[in-house]
Amino acid sequence: MRMPFELCLATAGKRVPDGLDWIHEVKHDGYRMLVIREDKRVRLLSRNGLDWTKRFPWIVEAALKNRQKHFAIDGEAVMLGVDGVSDFNALHSRKHDHEVQLYAFDVLAMDGDDLRPLPLHLRKTNLQRLLARRPDGIFIASFEAGEIGPELFRKACEFGLEGIVSKRRDRPYQAGRSRHWMKVKNRAHPATTRVMEAFA
Structure with missing residues (x-):
């Protein structure tokens, strides 16, 4: 793709x-992930362009719950262990796909606007605004x-x-x-x- x-x-x-x-x-320690929402459709794309939308339902659900209907988020899909640290082995095992969340660290587009020309600190501000009332499944990387x-x-x-x-x-x-x-x-x-x- x-x-x-x-x-x-x-x-x-x-x-x-x-x-x-x-x-x-x-x-x-996770998988790089691009989350794209276009109205009622959400796609999760891996770094290599593979469609992993069906693989991580919690991220998809969180994206659909956002009030903003058009955006593209860059982040890392992670499986957190009981210690709160990302567990790559658990992520790679595919046994916990329904528990995988997204650490969002950048926003590339929102509400029809291409945000890539903006400096990083302004993109971070837009990302915080986008995820201000975030449901579980997507959260802002500190x-x-x-x-x-x-x-x-x-x-x-x-x-x-x-x-x-x-x-x-x-x-x-x-x-x-x-x-x-x-x-x-x-x-x-x-x-x-x-x-x-x-x-x-």
Whole structure:
């Protein structure tokens, strides 16, 4: 399936940016997901353009309950464990598809307007407005701004999280690989091992 929006992809980095122009988000171990609502129709598309609408019904239900009938959200489909941390093995097992939720971190379009040319901080504001009365199933991914990035990364590693993604707050949404989005991974996280094994 042809993607209606080409996703922005983070560039791998070794050091977390600490400047004032950066926004930092915890990297959750899940599947990248584009959620598109067009009136009464909702589609969930994977990063590779696969239609996973029937796979994650809770996300679809939450999107249909939103008062806004036209939007496109970029996020991560996750299965949360009892500790509140994303559990990739449970997600991958397909045994809990009905419990999978979406961490929404960007909005690409809303009410007929293409929001991609807007700087990230304004897209974040629009996303918060879109999900202000959100039902369970879709929630806003938390973020921190400014020089806190390296400390946030240390804490993410302490809690066994995958890492963080740092994004320039003043940049538009850029299709393809971007240096305005930097991903730094926790090397002790299982996701790192999975990637290494895949290329072994």
